[in-house]
Amino acid sequence: MKTNLFIFGFTSLLLASCSNNDSETANPDSALNKEILTNTSVNVITATYSELYNNSVALTTACQNLSIGDEAELTAVKNAWVATRAPWEKSEGFLYGPVDTEGIDPAIDSWPVDVNAINNILNSSQAITSTLLENDDARGFHTIEYFIWGLSGNKTASELTTRELEYLVAAAQNLQSKTQQLYYGWLQSQGNFANNFVNAGQSGSIYTSQKDALLELVEGIIIISDEVATGKIETPLNGNNGAASPQDEESRFSNNSKLDFANNIRSIQNIYLGDFASIEGKGLTDLVASKNATTDANIKAKITEAISAIEAIPGTFTDAIFNHRSAVQNAQQKVAELKVVLESQLQPLISNL
Amino acid sequence: MNSPLKYFACLVLTALFFSCSDNESESAYEDLPSLNDRLMAGGETTVFLTSSNSFSTPAPNLSASDLSDHLAGDVDFEAIFVTAPASINQGLGTIFNNSSCVSCHPRDGRAAFPTNLNAKSGFFFRVSLPGQLENGGSIPVPGFGTQIQNQAIFGYQPEGKFQVTFQDVVEVFADGTQVILKKPNYSLIDTYIPFPGNALISPRIGSPVFGLGLLEAITEEDILQNQDIYDVNADGISGKANYVFDAVSGTIQLGRFGWKANTATILEQCAGAYNGDMGITSYLKPIETGFGQTNGEDGLGDDPELPDAILHQVAAYCKTLAVPAPRNLTHQTVRRGAKIFEEIQCAKCHIPKMKTGHASISALANQTIFPYSDLLLHDMGEGLADHRPDFLADGNEWKTRPLWGIGLTQVVNGHTHFLHDGRAKNITEAILWHGGEALSAKNKFKQLPAQDRAALLEFINSL
Numbered sequence: 001m002k003t004n005l006f007i008f009g010f011t012s013l014l015l016a017s018c019s020n021n022d023s024e025t026a027n028p029d030s031a032l033n034k035e036i037l038t039n040t041s042v043n044v045i046t047a048t049y050s051e052l053y054n055n056s057v058a059l060t061t062a063c064q065n066l067s068i069g070d071e072a073e074l075t076a077v078k079n080a081w082v083a084t085r086a087p088w089e090k091s092e093g094f095l096y097g098p099v100d101t102e103g104i105d106p107a108i109d110s111w112p113v114d115v116n117a118i119n120n121i122l123n124s125s126q127a128i129t130s131t132l133l134e135n136d137d138a139r140g141f142h143t144i145e146y147f148i149w150g151l152s153g154n155k156t157a158s159e160l161t162t163r164e165l166e167y168l169v170a171a172a173q174n175l176q177s178k179t180q181q182l183y184y185g186w187l188q189s190q191g192n193f194a195n196n197f198v199n200a201g202q203s204g205s206i207y208t209s210q211k212d213a214l215l216e217l218v219e220g221i222i223i224i225s226d227e228v229a230t231g232k233i234e235t236p237l238n239g240n241n242g243a244a245s246p247q248d249e250e251s252r253f254s255n256n257s258k259l260d261f262a263n264n265i266r267s268i269q270n271i272y273l274g275d276f277a278s279i280e281g282k283g284l285t286d287l288v289a290s291k292n293a294t295t296d297a298n299i300k301a302k303i304t305e306a307i308s309a310i311e312a313i314p315g316t317f318t319d320a321i322f323n324h325r326s327a328v329q330n331a332q333q334k335v336a337e338l339k340v341v342l343e344s345q346l347q348p349l350i351s352n353l
Numbered sequence: 354m355n356s357p358l359k360y361f362a363c364l365v366l367t368a369l370f371f372s373c374s375d376n377e378s379e380s381a382y383e384d385l386p387s388l389n390d391r392l393m394a395g396g397e398t399t400v401f402l403t404s405s406n407s408f409s410t411p412a413p414n415l416s417a418s419d420l421s422d423h424l425a426g427d428v429d430f431e432a433i434f435v436t437a438p439a440s441i442n443q444g445l446g447t448i449f450n451n452s453s454c455v456s457c458h459p460r461d462g463r464a465a466f467p468t469n470l471n472a473k474s475g476f477f478f479r480v481s482l483p484g485q486l487e488n489g490g491s492i493p494v495p496g497f498g499t500q501i502q503n504q505a506i507f508g509y510q511p512e513g514k515f516q517v518t519f520q521d522v523v524e525v526f527a528d529g530t531q532v533i534l535k536k537p538n539y540s541l542i543d544t545y546i547p548f549p550g551n552a553l554i555s556p557r558i559g560s561p562v563f564g565l566g567l568l569e570a571i572t573e574e575d576i577l578q579n580q581d582i583y584d585v586n587a588d589g590i591s592g593k594a595n596y597v598f599d600a601v602s603g604t605i606q607l608g609r610f611g612w613k614a615n616t617a618t619i620l621e622q623c624a625g626a627y628n629g630d631m632g633i634t635s636y637l638k639p640i641e642t643g644f645g646q647t648n649g650e651d652g653l654g655d656d657p658e659l660p661d662a663i664l665h666q667v668a669a670y671c672k673t674l675a676v677p678a679p680r681n682l683t684h685q686t687v688r689r690g691a692k693i694f695e696e697i698q699c700a701k702c703h704i705p706k707m708k709t710g711h712a713s714i715s716a717l718a719n720q721t722i723f724p725y726s727d728l729l730l731h732d733m734g735e736g737l738a739d740h741r742p743d744f745l746a747d748g749n750e751w752k753t754r755p756l757w758g759i760g761l762t763q764v765v766n767g768h769t770h771f772l773h774d775g776r777a778k779n780i781t782e783a784i785l786w787h788g789g790e791a792l793s794a795k796n797k798f799k800q801l802p803a804q805d806r807a808a809l810l811e812f813i814n815s816l
Contacts, residue, residue: 096404096405097405097767098767100405100460100767101459101766101767101768102767103456103459103473106433106452106453106456111433112433112435112439112440112441112442113435114435114436114439114445115435115436115439116435116436116437116439116506117435117506117507120436120506120507120508124508134472135472135473135504136507137433137435137452138507206763207403207764208403208680212403212404212764215402215403216405219402219404219406223406230424235428247440247441248441
């Protein structure tokens with residue numbers, strides 16, 4: 001998983017190993033660290049998953065309401081898909097914990113779409129249920145996307161078949177169950193993975209210090225910045241020996257890629273600021289600002305520039321990788337600059353705490 | 354890219370380290386080993402991470418072109434394969450165990466013992482008929498081969514389903530503390546054709562993939578130096594090298610990889626995994642794992658499915674993942690634990706220090722490393738025995754697992770399931786499963802007071 005990062009700030013680990021391991025209480029930042037770790041894990045991460053789950057419930061309902069030929073309801077399903085997709089993309093700055101250890105990522109976001117598997121399931125005589133899909137990669141966001149937009153993005157409700165509707169509902173139900181599992185994995189009254197952050201450095205947490213937990217947050221946002229720049233944008237833009245490779249674009253049926261990328265950067269923003277929806281809590285920014293106001297301002301500026309540059313790409317991403325390549329390159333450049341500032345300024349600062 | 358910078362960083366670090374170790378030694382009041390020289394567990398490939406990414410970064414000393422191969426291989430390692438024909442990542446199955454490399458080696462680490470044995474996971478059975486092939490290899494079971502694929506693309510039938518029941522085994526420490534081990538009893542059910550009653554079944558679980566290039570670069574001579582097949586030194590431990598048929602060279606070579614050291618090279622290990630685990634053919638393993646089976650052929654004639662470049666990139670990736678540094682080496686408890694590790698003879702097989710020789714990837718050459726393994730086979734006793742021979746490994750023998758990174762398993766993979774099938778739920782259980790040549794070490798562990806056991810665990814968890 002990742003990149004040639006994490007080389008800048010590692011000296012401090014060493015220093016920590018020399019110092020007394022009971023020094024957490026003596027750390028003047030420990031109260032602020034706890035606030036940051038609590039707010040970020042509960043009010044940002046768990047809240048993002050809560051929204052993901054709630055929106056997936058609405059997506060299931062919309063799919064259940066859909067019938068052949070009902071164009072208005074198909075639009076509602078598409079809107080519900082986009083609304084569910086958003087918190088998922090806003091969660092990709094923190095792909096650790098249950099999303100990984102419980103195998104939820106591949107269940108939710110498997111890509112590419114296994115069209116042959118889908119057709120074989122459709123053509124079979126088996127009832128298509130969430131359980132049937134449970135052990136298959138032919139489920140999740142992109143399978144649902146394929147059903148409601150079609151391979152060329154222009155599918156109409158009159159083209160839907162009864163079997164497709166059956167599959168669509170099953171896939172939505174499966175997505176809902178996975179997003180619930182993910183949300184509950186973090187929720188304090190359930191799996192409480194958040195506790196590892198809230199009580200970092202204490203027994204019961206997998207992080208042996210608050211700094212280790214803060215570094216997990218930092219590495220998570222570095223990784224997604226790298227992924228957007230060198231993977232999600234780079235491969236479709238240049239994957240065909242330096243020319244566009246449209247089949248490598250992840251959300252191409254729905255033309256949702258630009259929003260996906262922008263929401264990935266918002267994931268970074270949410271973690272860094274400690275904000276989500278109406279919550280404005282303590283985030284990494286508060287710690288960074290107290291140490292180095294210039295670095296803090298830099299990071300915030302690079303986040304904003306990256307989002308703006310992605311949103312400034314004209315038209316669809318599929319079209320832009322052929323016809324507006326400089327705009328795509330500019331967005332890629334801005335995301336790469338964000339990655340550099342996170343990796344060369346943020347990470348060393350936290351490592352050297 | 355910025356490898357000069359990285360190299361510089363390593364130097365800074367070493368300097369720092371020594372400056373602090375000096376202080377420590379002044380205050381040492383007990384005769385404890387210094388662990389300072391073990392910090393760079395992977396030599397110059399070492400990274401200093403304690404997060405869920407601890408197994409997942411490239412070695413910091415790679416050349417620009419080796420780093421480029423690594424990053425390409427990283428993408429391949431995560432690629433999910435789909436039913437052929439498709440424009441991307443085609444060729445899954447027809448029968449398989451999982452659909453990507455990373456799904457069995459999550460975060461380049463260790464797969465958990467699955468809660469549902471027949472969901473896609475990092476767990477499967479190796480099988481064979483009693484006896485061995487002329488070249489020493491296991492005898493494939495007709496219609497099943499040497500590995501059971503319990504998944505299939507839609508419309509095809511898996512070879513069978515895995516089943517397990519558990520039996521309690523009670524272990525009691527000298528201080529009266531009890532640990533109840535769960536001894537698994539495996540069987541294969543719901544097979545697509547009858548499964549021979551005399552066939553041998555041996556479970557496997559996906560293991561971490563970092564540091565493998567270093568293990569490949571240890572000289573054969575150095576590994577053989579620790580071999581003592583007839584226990585001439587009468588210490589009860591008789592390490593034995595496996596010699597295996599190597600598909601890359603077509604010759605018999607020293608086995609280094611796999612739970613029974615039945616594979617000589619990382620390249621073959623990768624090709625074998627693509628073929629056996631995912632049903633993806635390559636130039637090294639061009640025949641579908643289900644060839645000749647009613648559930649095994651898609652009739653597409655598209656083999657080999659995997660471009661040669663991708664196989665090589667993935668092998669390069671597995672060779673060049675960085676080794677995480679140990680933590681807390683200067684802590685008194687960790688140092689006491691290290692002393693106990695020597696005293697009760699864990700270190701006889703989990704040999705701390707090795708060195709690498711020549712390597713085609715320059716970053717891996719001539720490194721002093723601390724894998725805590727002799728890469729040799731040992732009789733581990735009846736409790737762990739699979740009774741399934743594999744080249745020179747008999748039914749009681751397993752290869753010593755490296756211990757580097759083991760203390761980061763929880764943070765990386767969210768569990769601490771160890772041993773070849775993930776049966777041990779923590780390090781204590783893993784130690785208690787040791788038998789055979791390790792029985793004496795295990796019994797000494799059981800005699801330790803709680804405080805010493807805790808120190809030993811703290812040392813192992815520092816790795």
